[in-house]
Amino acid sequence: MKNALALLALLLSLALGAAAGAEEERPKWPGVDEMVVEKFARELGREPREPFIDTDQGDLLLFLFALAGAAGGFVMGYYWHKIFVAGKKEPPSQ
Amino acid sequence: MAMSGPVRRSLPPPFAKGGGLAVCFLVLVMGVILVPANAAAMHISEGILPAGWALFWFLAAAPFVALGVRQINRRKKIDPMYIPLLGIFGAAVFVFSCFPIPVPVAGSTAHPAGTGLSAIFLGPFASVVIAFLSLLLQALFLAHGGLTTLGGNTFSMGVVGSFGAFGAFLLTRRLGLPLFWCGFAAGVAADLLTYLSTSLELALALHGDHSFWGVLGQIYLAFMPTQIPLALLEGAVTGGILVYVRRNRPDILRKVGLTREAAT
Numbered sequence: 001m002k003n004a005l006a007l008l009a010l011l012l013s014l015a016l017g018a019a020a021g022a023e024e025e026r027p028k029w030p031g032v033d034e035m036v037v038e039k040f041a042r043e044l045g046r047e048p049r050e051p052f053i054d055t056d057q058g059d060l061l062l063f064l065f066a067l068a069g070a071a072g073g074f075v076m077g078y079y080w081h082k083i084f085v086a087g088k089k090e091p092p093s094q
Numbered sequence: 095m096a097m098s099g100p101v102r103r104s105l106p107p108p109f110a111k112g113g114g115l116a117v118c119f120l121v122l123v124m125g126v127i128l129v130p131a132n133a134a135a136m137h138i139s140e141g142i143l144p145a146g147w148a149l150f151w152f153l154a155a156a157p158f159v160a161l162g163v164r165q166i167n168r169r170k171k172i173d174p175m176y177i178p179l180l181g182i183f184g185a186a187v188f189v190f191s192c193f194p195i196p197v198p199v200a201g202s203t204a205h206p207a208g209t210g211l212s213a214i215f216l217g218p219f220a221s222v223v224i225a226f227l228s229l230l231l232q233a234l235f236l237a238h239g240g241l242t243t244l245g246g247n248t249f250s251m252g253v254v255g256s257f258g259a260f261g262a263f264l265l266t267r268r269l270g271l272p273l274f275w276c277g278f279a280a281g282v283a284a285d286l287l288t289y290l291s292t293s294l295e296l297a298l299a300l301h302g303d304h305s306f307w308g309v310l311g312q313i314y315l316a317f318m319p320t321q322i323p324l325a326l327l328e329g330a331v332t333g334g335i336l337v338y339v340r341r342n343r344p345d346i347l348r349k350v351g352l353t354r355e356a357a358t
Contacts, residue, residue: 049141
């Protein structure tokens with residue numbers, strides 16, 4: 001167990017070290033919008049513009065993504081329960 | 095997937111009484127934990143498409159959205175199960191399409207489309223409406239995609255993704271493949287065709303003096319290192335959900351006309 005934990009710690013430190021080394025060369029985990037869509041658009045002479053409602057300010061975007069994930073997750077879970085838990089107990093309507 | 099029975103039995107009383115409540119909570123927690131820190135996705139960003147092309151894609155997507163609204167109104171009158179299905183798969187498309195997944199082999203992130211699932215369970219036209227609403231909310235509040243590019247993004251993710259996935263599903267059913275592999279094909283098609291369409295929209299609008307086919311090929315190939323692993327994942331999830339539904343509520347597959355023999 002101790003050996004496994006030590007190995008895990010070693011692998012993690014190697015991975016983090018490698019990631020830190022690569023940090024300056026390119027952004028970490030860029031989205032394909034940045035890496036492909038916007039890159040090609042710039043090369044072809046078209047710049048993206050700021051969103052009309054710019055929520056990409058500080059942690060505001062993180063809050064909105066959290067809210068969206070929570071709301072979406074709740075809706076999915078609610079209807080999943082309705083169909084696959086409560087709905088399963090009732091005989092299916094014809 | 096097949097573990098739902100034993101898991102429910104082993105849960106403590108408060109959860110056993112309302113197993114769905116526990117699942118709701120888990121999904122909620124997972125949704126909160128797994129949200130990304132940055133908006134990074136495949137949608138065409140605000141302002142990239144010139145005005146003429148932006149308008150063209152709005153006009154191209156509009157009839158599909160209108161027919162989708164009609165399909166939803168018609169089917170919800172016929173089938174009371176349709177609204178809960180709309181809730182599940184509508185929310186799924188919204189969450190999937192703003193959910194960047196890191197792909198280690200490419201070192202970048204991208205998100206699945208989710209329209210394969212919604213096209214299979216809700217119908218391809220209704221799936222376009224779901225995609226349109228998801229993209230609209232993302233453009234308004236999540237700095238994700240854009241309002242001027244909403245038509246283009248709806249056309250690629252909604253129209254091409256949904257119809258491509260539905261076509262792949264029907265074709266593989268006709269070929270007699272098992273349900274999982276039919277769902278797998280739909281998921282892969284939804285993902286890869288969405289990105290093909292995005293590449294096409296960009297190449298059409300921006301190729302200028304360059305060769306159209308050259309630009310299209312370059313953009314699509316640039317998507318591939320990230321998208322191929324993600325498309326396989328989306329295919330597996332789509333196939334897995336279809337098998338799950340067949341095991342737990344085969345009547346749903348019969349109702350939406352996907353299988354005749356689902357109960358067996």
